[in-house]
Amino acid sequence: MPVADVARTAVMTAHGDQTAGNLATVMVEENVGSVIIVNDNEPIGIVTDRDLVVEVLEPRRDPTETTAEDIMAEALTTVAMSDGIFEATRTMRDHAVRRLPVVDEDDNVAGIVTMDDFVVLLSDELANLSKVVEAESPPY
Template sequence: MTITVAELMTRGVHVMAPDDSLDLAARLMDDLNVGAMPVCQEERLLGIVTDRDIVVRGIARNRPVDRTPVSDVMSQPVRFCFDDQPVNEVLPEMRQAQIRRLPVLDRRRRLVGMLTLADLATKADPQAAAAVLAAVSEPAEPDRPALPQRRVA
């Protein structure tokens, strides 16, 4: 029997609007105990904002967290899967792209949930989740030249 994404995904996902501030996103992530939130305009997925986006593209660049919209730092284009896809089709993409969380859309391209490593580990095959986690945990190629390293005495 083929397991579909819909059978494993987390439903009732909270979303951010593109003009919501970084500090609101950070507070919601803390309240909800999540590391990423989809950014939507109405039901259309525009991107995803992660705790790392807030730190690296927001705080580290001295952007005012109370006035910077999540759309300025969100990751896009966002990878996603469909709710009727077999999970065994989605896992290789999560491994290859080093993704821990994947927005799930229906065939009308409306956000209907999120598929996470936790979903895979608790509701499906723990070995499959371990394989994705191992791939996600491998160092990725930097997307820009490295800064000089600082040494601590």
Template sequence: MTQHVRDIMTADPVTVEPQTSVAQVARIMRDEDIGAVLVTEGDTLRGLVTDRDLVIRSICEGGDPEQTTVAGACSEDLFTLEPDEELDHAVQLMREHAVRRVPVVDHGHPVGIVSLGDLAMERDPESALGDISVARPNT
């Protein structure tokens, strides 16, 4: 049976506007127990920012996290998936682009995120990555 992105994606992704501070995004990630948020202007996808992006592209630069906006830390050169695309295509794109998370859009509007962990839990739940993906955070 063919599986689709919508079958495993995390629906209703957390979104922030580009002018949101890096500190606020970090707090959202902590409170929601997530490692990525989508950056949107209105209902249009502008980028994706991960916890690693916050550190590498913002904190390491020495700016004030309360004053620095997420616009400079997010990845803007994105590829996306549609909810009805086959999972095999998602795997192929993630391999090709060496990414761990991909925004899912429906008619240009963000509706979810599919992650490497989502794929691992679906395809090989007994794998180390599958186990890690379902484990409780160690915070």
């Protein structure tokens, strides 16, 4: 199964000059845990809700003065829409990330896939398998 079948295409993006306060507002309003930072729609970083806490709130930095570029994770790991879900989960494991921006053939942001998306997929598949087991089990 390709990542395209699981990825969310409604993804929040922002430019590196956006303030941390602005990013926090977007995350709350859109009910998301991250914003992908882009330059001409190519992903250059990501800011998560945890980044806001660790990089802004805890050290008491001014969220109106701190920008996305100041706090974003720059070692960005991405996957392609055509990559398989097993490849994506291995990438998450190997890079210790919970979110992967998904890019198209031009390396532009096309979506995002998260560990939560894979947990939901796995639970759906396990539910399907349990129905098969139940249907094939003899009555007691």
